[in-house]
Amino acid sequence: MVEPKAQGSRRAGDQSAIGNPQSAIGDYLRAIGAIVAKDLAAELRSKELISTMLVFSLLVVLIFNFALELDRNARENVAAGVLWVTFTFAGTLGLNRSLSMEKDRGSLDGLLLAPVDRSALFFGKMIGNVIFMAVVEVVIVPVFTVLFNISLFRPWLFLVIALGTLGYAAVGTLLSTMAVHTRARDVMLPILLFPVAVPLIVAAVQASSGVLLAEAGKTIGTLWETIGTWVNLLIAYDVIFLAVAFMVFDYIVEE
Amino acid sequence: MIETHSLVKTFGLLRVLRGVELDIAEGEFVALLGPNGAGKTTLLRILATLSRPTLGRVRLAGHDLPARADAIRRRLGVVSHHPLLYGDLTAEENLRFYARMYGLTNAERRIAAVLEQVGLAKRRRDLVRTFSRGMQQRLAIARAILHEPEVMLFDEPHTGLDQDAAAMLDGVLRDVAATGRTVLMTTHDLRRALALAGRIAILSRGVIAFDKPKAQIEATRFAAEYDRAING
CATH class of the missing domain: 3.40.50.300 (P-loop containing nucleotide triphosphate hydrolases)
Known part of the structure; x- marks a missing residue:
């Protein structure tokens, strides 16, 4: 039933069956693309992650809206904080599930058995997490705008959200890979993640707040003078954690 | 070896x-x-x-x-008691994913061949979560021999x-x-x-x-x- 192995031709056969080793970058990118496509296809069928993250983030926004009965001034001051609390909490939920589902099904081993640099697994999972967080953000931003009566449709704010989401997904994917091997993994990820993500969250909240207050004419100086430092901090954080993940993921993911 | x-x-x-x-x-x-x-x-x-x-x-x-x-x-091909498969993907999609991970250039031909070998060619478009344990294990073998x-x-x-x-x-x-x-x-x-x-x-x-x-x-x-x- 199984086709016979051609004696002595296996090594030569590697070249026909397996892509040319010289195209290592192509293989690397193909592996990242395969993981992202697989995660999206599986999520489109199950809707397990997105629905959990969406319902949770909508509830957080609603609870904050009813809990904080604020005038317009106060709302503008707390809006950025509420927005990032919502994004980070929902993101943590998704990050936790994304890796733990692989571990529970045993399919994490399947990924680790693939002959690609293991950092490709990190980037594949991280891009998937960024996409899931972005889907939640696309829904939450208009809902937030309606409930808090503050327009979030500002290009600079979208840039801040994109940089913050990338950094949070990067550090979150890295730490969830560590947490997934522990017994109390559900609580372990927030315990590991929140302290490490503090600089990112502070920068994201300050930059978002700066954009919103600048639009309301409540800042001194230009928009870039208000948020430039925080945006630079977000970029630096993203670059540092992407580089760290690239270097250490191989060691983290192993037993 | x-x-x-x-x-x-x-x-x-x-x-x-x-x-x-x-x-x-x-x-x-x-x-x-x-x-x-x-x-x-x-x-x-x-x-x-x-x-x-x-x-x-x-x-x-x-x-x-x-x-x-x-x-x-x-x-190396590995089969464990975990099938290392994704339940929300079809048999074919699972194998296609692994074919991309292994960088197979002749993926579609190999997928058709291994599904035929393990007797799952007729179920190739079914979600893996609908498979019995035995079928999942056969598909796991197909996954493991995909890259020869x-x-x-x-x-x-x-x-x-x-x-x-x-x-x-x-x-x-x-x-x-x-x-x-x-x-x-x-x-x-x-x-x-x-x-x-x-x-x-x-x-x-x-x-x-x-x-x-x-x-x-x-x-x-x-x-x-x-x-x-x-x-x-």
């Missing part, structure tokens, strides 16, 4: 493997028996590049571990299968072995090990306590020999 010398693996203070010596030639089918906790799965995980040895030397398909793990993974590996590692592949599914899996295992691949399979089933493998090894308390070709083993006395190996 598979060589381990003085292989030691410790988890904290627990020494699971205490100097495993194993040498498997190309094309051999070796069944590795042993009680729970003997270190069978740990040994297979090291050979599968999923875990690093603490001490000792491991060579697979001519490459040293862990230095040449990437090269070894290209030549030289070495196959099976970690208790019959776990959770009913008699019919186990018998069907035996047929697929025989076919895989008949292609000249080197096979190492862990199992608790003495009769099945004797029926499938050409050589039997017993791992007990972290060392190989018994290692003989099937031709030198008397089937009726093997259970007693097994008891002696694990208790002696």
Whole structure:
């Protein structure tokens, strides 16, 4: 039933069956693309992650809206904080599930058995997490705008959200890979993640707040003078954690 | 094809493997028996590049571990009691995903071939979560042979299968072995090990306590020999 192995031709056969080793970058990118496509296809069928993250983030926004009965001034001051609390909490939920589902099904081993640099697994999972967080953000931003009566449709704010989401997904994917091997993994990820993500969250909240207050004419100086430092901090954080993940993921993911 | 010398693996203070010596030639089918906790799965995980040895030397398909793990993974197929499949994808989508991970250039032809080989061609567009355990295990074998590996590692592949599914899996295992691949399979089933493998090894308390070709083993006395190996 199984086709016979051609004696002595296996090594030569590697070249026909397996892509040319010289195209290592192509293989690397193909592996990242395969993981992202697989995660999206599986999520489109199950809707397990997105629905959990969406319902949770909508509830957080609603609870904050009813809990904080604020005038317009106060709302503008707390809006950025509420927005990032919502994004980070929902993101943590998704990050936790994304890796733990692989571990529970045993399919994490399947990924680790693939002959690609293991950092490709990190980037594949991280891009998937960024996409899931972005889907939640696309829904939450208009809902937030309606409930808090503050327009979030500002290009600079979208840039801040994109940089913050990338950094949070990067550090979150890295730490969830560590947490997934522990017994109390559900609580372990927030315990590991929140302290490490503090600089990112502070920068994201300050930059978002700066954009919103600048639009309301409540800042001194230009928009870039208000948020430039925080945006630079977000970029630096993203670059540092992407580089760290690239270097250490191989060691983290192993037993 | 598979060589381990003085292989030691410790988890904290627990020494699971205490100097495993194993040498498997190309094309051999070796069944590795042993009680729970003997270190069978740990040994297979090291050979599968999923875990690093603490001490000792491991060579697979001519490459040293862990230095040449990437090269070894290209030549290795692994089937464990977890099928390593995604329930929300179809059989075909699962194999296509792994084909991309292995960088196969002839993916569609190989996918069609392996699905035919394990008898799942008609179910290729069905979600894997609708498959029985036996079908999932056959698809796991299809996944493992997709990139035409030289070495196959099976970690208790019959776990959770009913008699019919186990018998069907035996047929697929025989076919895989008949292609000249080197096979190492862990199992608790003495009769099945004797029926499938050409050589039997017993791992007990972290060392190989018994290692003989099937031709030198008397089937009726093997259970007693097994008891002696694990208790002696």
